[in-house]
């Protein structure tokens with residue numbers, strides 16, 4: 001019998017393999033698998049990528065061949081027992097003579113959760129569930145939110161000073177103040193809030209998401225490109241989503257021009273003033289340049305794009321995770337509409353002060369401490385002198 005630490009070591013490896021699917025596997029989950037023979041030696045591994053079709057455990061079985069008989073499967077997610085794009089993996093595992101399955105967590109899809117384990121147990125396979133569960137759950141939290149509710153997991157990200165300012169007063173914004181916003185083009189480095197190392201991490205975060213979302217105010221003030229510059233492969237382009245109730249998005253913005261010149265179909269603008277003659281003309285103009293434009297209902301009382309409708313639409317496009325990198329207006333709109341699942345807030349050791357500086361979130365704010373959005377399950381990250389707080393407003397696996 002393998003020792004506890006040997007089991008964990010193999011599961012860590014399975015999780016590492018699963019991470020190879022980041023940028024590739026969505027809208028399906030990240031899954032990695034390791035098979036050991038009856039002596040505990042690794043005889044096969046597999047990682048799921050959507051385009052590769054085959055599931056991680058099948059790839060591991062194929063690599064192991066007949067030596068898999070009597071062996072153990074280590075996997076971060078429950079093997080499936082139903083016919084999907086591929087036949088049930090449980091059948092293949094049973095047929096190959098796998099004796100023991102060590103899995104981190106059940107499938108978060110309520111329609112199938114637990115069935116894979118049941119089928120394996122019914123065939124006499126010894127099944128253990130729950131080791132490294134926390135890591136496994138975090139890895140597939142976007143998939144969980146999407147498969148359980150049909151909407152993407154929403155992460156609110158911002159870069160701010162220690163006193164919670166995301167930009168200096170508008171008149172002082174001679175150039176970009178954050179993110180990748182640089183009217184002068186890439187390479188601008190004079191006016192960022194956070195350091196290069198923190199900004200490089202933002203690109204890792206972008207890589208982990210299916211969509212980015214900002215308000216048109218950020219486009220107007222910063223003229224950003226909003227691209228994934230992690231350098232890692234993606235199966236689908238990062239969808240760049242703009243909330244723009246009255247279609248103010250400038251045709252000459254870098255974002256629109258990047259679509260017009262590169263022909264990518266990766267910018268989606270939501271507006272809420274469908275039917276107004278001027279807006280229909282602008283819509284036609286943007287669409288002609290290759291921008292997707294969708295009308296959504298107007299929210300009460302300001303007539304702006306209704307965020308829950310936007311997220312449902314993104315869910316229909318199989319977007320499992322969306323990162324809001326907006327300005328103060330959109331940050332507050334998202335918080336007040338209760339659509340934020342988690343935050344990733346970067347802080348630089350700077351103090352901007354002043355009532356004119358732009359706060360993290362505008363609007364009326366929550367009126368009482370008892371109503372404040374409560375961030376739980378906090379993880380702290382250091383990036384040189386900067387740091388980030390990652391935490392949850394809602395359990396992605398909850399109701």
Ligand SMILES: NC(=O)c1ccc[n+]([C@@H]2O[C@H](COP(=O)([O-])OP(=O)(O)OC[C@H]3O[C@@H](n4cnc5c(N)ncnc54)[C@H](OP(=O)(O)O)[C@@H]3O)[C@@H](O)[C@H]2O)c1
Nearest residue numbers: 158159166167178215216217218245326327328329330333
């Ligand atoms: N440090 C950071 O992390 C960071 C990140 C981004 C931006 N910024 C800074 O933030 C500032 C821009 O702030 P901002 O508030 O203008 O930008 P924003 O929140 O990105 O955009 C606001 C605009 O989005 C439109 N919008 C559409 N639907 C909306 C909805 N449901 N709720 C709210 N707004 C909606 C509104 O214009 P319509 O009413 O016309 O639709 C609104 O004026 C800039 O100074 C920029 O540098 C900082």
